[in-house]
Amino acid sequence: MVQLQNSECDLLIVGAGPAGLMAATWAARCGLNARIIDKRGTKVFNGQADGLSSRSLEIFDSFGFADRVWKESNHLLEICLWNPDGSGIIRRTDRIPDTIPGISRFQQVVLHQGRIERFFLDSLEEYSDIEVERGVLPVELDIDHSKSEDYDAYPITVKLRHLGDDEATPFQHSTNVSDGLFRSSLAKDDTDDLIRKSKGKQGTTEIVRAKYMIGCDGAHSWTRRQLGFQMEGEQTDFIWGVLDIIPITNFPDIRMRCAIHSVESGSVMVIPRENKLVRLYIQLTEVSSTGQQADRSTITPDIVLKAAQKIMSPYKLSYDYCDWWTAYQIGQRVGNKFSCDERIFLAGDAVHTHSPKAGQGMNVSMQDTYNLGWKIGLVVNGIAKRSILKTYQSERRRIAQDLIAFDHRFSRLFSGRPAKDAADEAGISMSEFKDVFEEGIMFGSGLAVDYGASMLVAKAGDSADQGDGADVRPLLNGHTNGVGNLVGKQDLASNIKMGKRFPSFQVLNQADARPWHFAQYLKSDGRFRIIIFAGNLKDTQQFKRVQTFGENLAKPDSFINRCTRPTKPIDSVIEILVIHSAPRWEVELLDLHEIFHPFDKKTGWDYNKVFVDDLSYHEGHGEAYKNYGVDEERGCVVIARPDQYVGWIGELEDVGDMDRYFSRILIPQA
Ligand code: FAD
Structure with missing residues (x-):
């Protein structure tokens, strides 16, 4: 077998599904020498996953391609619950909004995984090789393992084999319709077969040494x-x-997301999709086995359709x-470890x-690598300490556990038979189902994610893993514990929660009056952000506080200057953004300290860093201060991580605490 030359890379990603592509996207934005293999x-062309949560869309927006998804996808606005009445006929019993109104600027949409992968691939092409x-x-x-803590080492060695066309093409169960059985849980994994086949086969191998x-x-x-x-x-x-x-049916809610429970024939979830398609998730009671892996060869599209027809009777359904x-057969499992040596x-x-x-x-898969990608990027680029990598497991394993716990409850309620009456203990209570469904809407939006205390989230709490190994106990607001952990002042911004993603409201650009959703300025480019709620700049005292804050940040030995390479722009590691609450007409951008609108010899002042909470000409008032829960006179300061999660909140005078926050994470560059 021909062996290609050995090579090295910063990051090797195995698998180009949603998780792998998200990791590659971060690698592209952080300028890593990365490889992604599958x-x-x-790629996937149809089928597979199709639901995109509000948070996933926010993330796509931060990478600049949410608009493509928004335009092509089907938007889910309402959920209808259908249950059997006293005589066993299914009836619509409830309507609930699909996304809780007001929680995000994006509502849940559906678009198949193949298109999502396409947008990632296009973005990779645009930003990298x-x-x-x-x-x-x-x-x-x-x-x-001996080299794991050496920042410059390539401790990972992987042998790769390049497959022939026949080996790389998944077997299709049926000939005329593409199926997902090769990836479903009922399919046997073929990796071992492929590895075995490699023996004595033509092709090439190569050795890759990777940092991560x-x-x-x-x-x-x-x-x-x-x-x-x-x-x-x-x-x-x-x-x-x-x-x-594409269903042919007289069921009235076929263009709504529906959960339909029948008396004895199981349940269907209806998901209306793009291009008149509808996805039906159907419980196959007739082929269910008890505990054993089912034989997938017994399942055909016709069996699935017949099951749906029975559940949705008396309505007609064909295609x-x-x-x-x-x-697929549901397995509810979480990995015991998410990382080996943080490598x-x-x-x-x-x-x-x-x-x-x-x-x-x-x-959740994309959000795993959204959490991890920037951390690896900053470490490889020599900007952040390796200890931040520990927060990947501490943050994401808990999310996975929550997901499994939720799925457990939801699956049981979805798959069970409706109770005939209050005395029917073997049946499922439909009001409990509705409650869990509504709870699931918040969970499913991705916006309930609330990372625990760590070196990246300076909040009170008893997080299992501090990232830097330090002990954290419940602390008073704005204080530190005995081992020097930092706790921000949550009460300064009641609706910006430390550990949760920074919410978004409309503000106006001070320089040109254009309205923006503020999160549109929290791009995924690997930078931390300091968001200064500058309060009422018309008040002389407050103006002075803001200017003093700017002077402190601009000092040659400030944490910003220490953590930024002297040859790089001052905002290349930490960007400063300002939102003030004075009337726009009464503030001049250039009166503010230069650090709030940095100057470049070739392009002049930066006009995209100062915003105002004021009335726009055409799109109303965002009432950002009110919505963020920040005092309009005094304001406050917020640190957002590169993934928009809130790391710390404090007063304009708490520059020392900010210094401590960043000193734990970033590496001095001087
Ligand atoms: P995958 O998408 O499985 O990607 C793994 C990749 O790794 C594949 O491309 C595979 O070819 C490659 N690979 C595997 N082994 C190797 C190897 N040894 N070497 C190299 N490459 C390898 N999720 C939702 O969010 N919403 C939904 O509505 C939804 N519906 C679903 C419907 C169905 C029928 C199924 C099967 C799944 C659905 N999911 C849904 C789940 C979703 O598809 C997965 O959770 C998601 O794709 C996981 O992404 P991933 O990148 O972790 O893994």
């Missing part, structure tokens, strides 16, 4: 198996079929066009599997 010869290398399989993995590696290689993760990590949890005996069809179908990480389905009905798999 054993499959092609990173290309998905398809038909490439890792076959050996080794890590030199992320296993985004799905539920059967090869990377996880090489590390010997375990999945903890259980396999359920619910089997679900999925049909993507002429089927876009995709699959079947090799696992993300996405490789560390959590659960039912797809809550629409979380793709979202």
Whole structure:
């Protein structure tokens, strides 16, 4: 077998599904020398995941491609609950909003995974030379633990094999409709077969030495198996079929998201999609086995359709066009470890599997690597300390555990038979189902994520893992504990929660009066941000406070200057943004300290850093101060991490605390 030259890279990503592509996107934005490989010869073209949460759209917006998704996707506005009445006929019993009004500027949408992957690929092409290398399989993995703490080392060695076309093409169950069985939980993993086939086969191998590696290689993760990590949890005996069809039906809510429970025939989830498609998630009671892995060869699109017809009776349902179908058995499991030495990480389905009905798999998987990518980027670029990498497991494993716990409750309620009356204990209470469904809407939006106390989140709490190994106990607001952990002042901004993502409201650009959702300025470019709520700049005392704050930040030995390479622009590691509450007409941008609108010899002043909470000509008043819960006179200061999660809140005078926040994370550059 021909062996290609050995090579080195900063980051090797195994698997180009949603988690892998998100990791690659961060690598592109942080300028890493990264590679992303996938054993499959092609991307996903149809089927698979389709639900995108509000938070995923916010993340896409921070990378600049949410508009493409927003335009192409089907928007989900209302959920209808259908349950059997006293005589067993299904009836609409409730309508609830699909996204809780006001929680985000984006509502939940659906668009199939193949399109989402396309947007990622286009973005990679625009920002980097990173290309998905398809038909490439890792076959050996080794890590030199003795070098794990050496910033410059390449402790990971991976042997890659380049597959032939036939090996890289997934087997399709049926000939005329593409199916997802090769990736469903009922399919056997083929990685071992491919590795075995490699013996004596034509092709090439190569050795890659990497600083970091992320296993985004799905539920059967090869990377996880090489590390010997375990999945903890259980396999359920619910089997679900999925049909993507253009339905021909007299069911009145076919263009609504519906949860339909029948008396005895199981349940259906209806998800209206783009291009007149509708996805049906159907519980296949007739092929359910108890505890054993089911035989997928017994499942066909026709069986899935018949099950749906029974549940939705007396309404009629048929189709002429089927876009995709699959079947799966729900496993609810979380990985026991998400990282080896903070050098090799696992993300996405490789560390959590659960039912797809809550629409979380793709979202949570992408959000795993959204949490991790910038951390690796900053460490590789010599900007941040390696200890921040510990927060990946402490932050994301808890989210995965919450997801499994939620999925457990939701699946049981969704898959169970409706109770006949209050005395029917074996049945499911439909009012409990509605309550859990509503709770699930908040959870599913991705906006309930609330990271615990760590070196990146300076809040009171008893987080299991501080990242830097320090002990954290509940503390008073604005104080520190005995080991020097920092706690910000939450009460200064009641609706900007430390540990949660920075919310967005409309503000106006001071220089040109254009209205913006403020989060549009929190781009995913690897920079921390200091957001100064400058308060009422018309008040002389307050103006002085803001100017003094600017002078402190601009001092040669300030943390900003210490953490920024002298050859780089002052805002290249930490960007400062200002929102003030004085009338726009009564403030002159250039009266503010220069650090709030830095000067560049070639392009002049920066006009995109100072904003005002004022009435716009055409789009009303964002009432940002009121919505953020910040005092309009005195304001406050907020630190947002590169992923927009809030790290610290304090007064304009708390520059020392900010210094401590950044000193724990960033590496001095002088
Ligand atoms: P995957 O998407 O599984 O990607 C893993 C990638 O790694 C694949 O491209 C694979 O080819 C590659 N790979 C695997 N092993 C190797 C190896 N050894 N070497 C190299 N490459 C390898 N989620 C939602 O959010 N919403 C939904 O509505 C939804 N519906 C779903 C419906 C169905 C029918 C199914 C099956 C899943 C659904 N999901 C949904 C779940 C969602 O598809 C997954 O959770 C999501 O794709 C996980 O992303 P990932 O990147 O972690 O893994």
